[in-house]
Amino acid sequence: MSADPERQLKGRPDFYRVELADMRIPELCEALDVWRSKCHEDGIPVWGELDFLDFDTRILPRMILLDVDNGPGFGVYRYWGTRVASFNGVDMTGLRINGLAPARHARYSEEQYRWVIEHARPSLFVACLGEKAWDRKYEAMLRMPCRSAPDAPLDRVLCVGFYDDVPQTIEEYVDAEIDLENYFDPDV
Template sequence: MKTLPPISIDGKTRLVVKSEAVTPETIDDPGVQACLSYWTEKKGDAFAPKWSEFRLYELPARVLPYLLVLDVAPGPPPTFTYRYWGTGHTQYHRRDYTGKTLEDMADSWSTELLTVQYMMVLETRRPIVFLNSYDGVETPLRSLRMPLSEDGQTITHMFGYVGRTGLAESLQPLFSGTLD
């Protein structure tokens, strides 16, 4: 488990984030499994499916607000730009990052956490679920990250789902700028 630097909100260090990478098959989350199943079906024999063959509307409606699609521009370092930012993410982050790069995120702790996760997907070239634990939040946030490739060689996009079921109230302080 990787422990990231403490999160600072309003100049006060309050939260510590720990992120553990696990295989998606081990996660009992219907949203994770629906996205993984669709990704697996679309990829066929390739290491990853093509973004051009991905149809978000073919996924269950309940996962759509929690989906992400990123364009990956080669680096070094690579640049990650949000092509699709689900409305559930806007609700929690209180910002829509569609068309924005990862570096545009307001919270530096989010940028650091996500950079580590996205780089791990680039390195392993396979789906990974990150269990993100926050001090004071009992249930880890489940973040599925999966590669997409237009040419069958290079990761040109990433597809993600964040399982927020049962976490709405306990995560709200992270994105509202205040903590009790």
């Protein structure tokens, strides 16, 4: 589950992957319903048949669209919503995943995108950004695969994020055993 071997050895993952059945965040559930409504027989929608206008306006600022090219950093962000930018403190539109900071965030984000592409199905990922007690921000990110054309490989990932400064908020919306309170060592 973790991209960082040190954290894996300590038994603390960089993120949690949560089954969609355990997701209860209303905006993310609505986004997943829209994504599913546009899926082809293979269970994957084509970007263009699915687009930003299909989603409620309150979801748009929480959205990210990644163009997967399998180069260094795995892909380029085509769209980085305003809520995502304000939460992360940067607009990554036009930039690569490996440009995210801190480096741990870039590593686990790439790992999540790869998981979605390799498994050809959406999933929810929960993580903590910021490693100091005073700088902790929590995210629940729904990542959903797409194609750019019916005959294209999986080459897009559409994401919708839910963010909060309080871990209990996300824990209340995710019906799974995750421990965000003890995510990092207290001495870090």
